[in-house]
Structures are given as C-alpha cells and as structure tokens.
Amino acid sequence: MTATSAPARSAPVTSRPALAAARLLRLELRHNAMLWMMPVAVALFWVTAGRKTMAVPPLWGVRAANMQPVAVLAFASPVAGAAAWMGSRESRCRTTDLVNITARPWPARMLATWAATTCWALVAYVACVGVVYGVTAQQTTWGGPLWWPAVVAGATLPALAALGFAAGTLVPSRFTAPLVTLAAFFVLGFSTQLIHGSQSYWQISPVVAAP
C-alpha cells in the first residue's frame, strides 16, 4: 500500500439537478405500488362515486357535489395504503444503510418516492373525473363544468399520500400499509359524523361537499 496523500479534488456533481430528479422520479414511477393500486382505485371510484353520480340528473353542480365526497373516500384507502407501503420500502427491503450513506439528502430521496405515488394517484383520479365530466357534458344542455369540487378531491390525494408515506416511514412494518388503508377509510368516513352545526371545524373535511 502506498501512503500517498488524499486527493484534494471534489467529486464531479451533476450540473443539472432537475434532470437527475426527473430520472429518479422516472425510476420511482416504474416501481411504485400505486401503479398496481390504480385499477383498485378506479374500480372503487366507479362502484361508489361513478354510479351514484351518474344516477342523478345531468346538472353540473349536482353531479360535481355528489362526486366529490365519494371520490375522496374511494381513493383514500388505495392511495394512503400504497404510500405507506412505499414509505416503509427501505426498511422492508433492508436498504436503509445503503441509501442513507449516499450523497442525495434523505428528504430529496423521499420526495421522489412520494411524488411518484401521488402522480399515479392523480392520473387515475383525473381519468375518473374526466369520464364523469365527459359523460355529463354530453348529457347536459346548458351550463359549464363546476371545477372546485373536483379540485378539492384532487388536492386531498397528495395530502393522503403524504400521511400514508409518513406512517410507513415512521412505522416501517409490513402491517403498516393495511392498517393505514383501513384507518384512512374509517377516519374520513366517520369525520362526517362529527359535524355538529355549521360552525364545526369538521366542515373542512374533504368528504363534505357543501355545508
């Protein structure tokens, strides 16, 4: 062994961090549990929100308000469960040491995994809403689409994914994802039972379409 001094140079670092983040996201998108949960989420949406929404008269306001709470409930369980599964991945797969000693900071690594989960959830949700709004557009004779209920339900998905992801990261067990799946459904479902009058803070629940 030669006893030479350590080289003073620094390692070459990517000059295009956005491109590196995009490549990391692409890898995560290809191996995300939400990809496999998409058919489940779509089926749940159609069985609950889709059929119920299509049963009401083709009025934009009525259909949008009907769709929002049930859509949130349909997507909550698959999204939170998939996110919890992905959040616990490093511990389950015993890669914690391997990834923790890499240069990319922990939040950036986690952000890519969470973003991939959220992306697939939003893709499935947008497709479902697209179908409901498309059919409504063909059936209705006046007015325009009401977007805010769809946006409120859509905005819930990143939040649910973040909560599920946090649970999976903090309690990295194989049982975390199924428990989070159940918890997401029951917490959201029962939150409507806690509304007592129009002053209740539970009115901000995403499963409440209108006061």
Place this chain on the structure above:
Amino acid sequence: MNVEITGLTRRFGRATAVAGVDLRAGPGVFGLLGPNGAGKTTLLRMMATAIPPTSGQLRLLGRDPLSYAPRREIRRRLGYLPQNLGYYRGFTVAQFVEYFALLKEMPTGRIPLAVAAAVDRVGLGDRSGARLRTLSGGMLRRVGIAQAIVNEPDLLLLDEPTAGLDPEQRMTFRALLRELGQHTTIVVSTHLVEDVGTACAQVALMDQGKLIFQGTPGELTARGEGHGTGDAPLERGYSAVLAAARP
C-alpha cells in the same frame, strides 16, 4: 491518507463493538480480518458514515464526516457494500445500479455509460435487464459490488464481498480488486483468509473490538511459523495472532 482513524470507539448500550481502533490507509487494498463479532462490520459502518462513532477521531478522504458538507462530499466519492445487501425485487440490474448512481449525485450525462461499465465489470452485462428477484445469491452480490463501484469511488468499503461467489467469480473479483486498488483505497472485511493473501497489500486483524495486528500478509504468515492450527500458512498466522491476543 484516505482513511485516518485515531482511538475510534463505538458502543451499543453497554456493549463495546469497537474499542479505540487506530488505522491509516492510503490507496491500495486493505484487508480486515477477524472472527465473528470482532467489530469489523461496525468499523466499516462508521467508515461508511452509516453510524457515528461514540468517541475518537475519523477522517475520510481528508475530511471530517461529522460535519454535513464534508460528509456529503465524502459520500459522493464513497462506495459501500454492506454485509447483508438489501435490494428492490422489481428493479432490473441496470435500474438498481442507476438508482444508486443518481443517489450518489453523479453527473447525469455520465450515468448510462457508468452503469453499463459497472455492470460489465462484475460480469453481469448480459443480465442487465434481468429483475433482481430472478437472480441467484452470487449474482445479487455482484449487483451489490456494481452499485458500490458505479461512481468510481476513491474509498471503497466492502463487507464480506465474496460471500456466495463461486471460485471462478472470486478469482475474477480479486483481479477487479487489484485493478481498482491502484488508485482507490479499498477496505475489505472478510473471514476468508485466502482473499486477503491474494488481493491485499495490507492486513489488519480485529478481535473483541480491538486491532490486534496490522501489517502485510507476509508478516501475518510469519507469525504462524511453528503454530499448529490452520491448513494454509496465512491461516496459521491468523490463528497464532488470535491465540496470542486472548488470555
């Protein structure tokens, strides 16, 4: 020196895994020998910046890994193969290596070529599209080595790298070690004495958290002269040093 360790200690509760180790290593292959529970893996994990030392001084690549910015710079130039390699079953060989190239913040333009080169170097070029769940234990070990060398590290830490490799692969791996060791500091923790004899220029022996020998494989062999235990000369040296260190 790429590795400078002074009085390094690591405790887990009341148990002392590493007790006051002093070690210096420049470019070349450095073998770390010792029985099970000697503290080799803990020492390697501290050198990999996976866990901090309880006390003592640690400088890697001329930097202090306890501070954030130097630690990040060290990690860009570090390769690490843990004893138990975790992996993502659905990833292909190339995707897994690419994933670590991205986490090591390599320049994005260089990643495709670096991934292909690393996969080729471990002899998995024809299996780069295979999913990890379909590979044998020895192949997974080679994938682990590929992710460790993808960034052409200045400091390469390998914990039991030849475990699960067949004799032909082990010979190929030793040749790879000798090639990499010309410009990289490689610390190899192993219990296979023949790996050390053929690939390492320097060797250290650990027992009960302490470094009880440091020198060349030839010097370790010389310690075994006249000692009865062991089939090979280096094994006899290993046994002799261990026996002398134990009360």
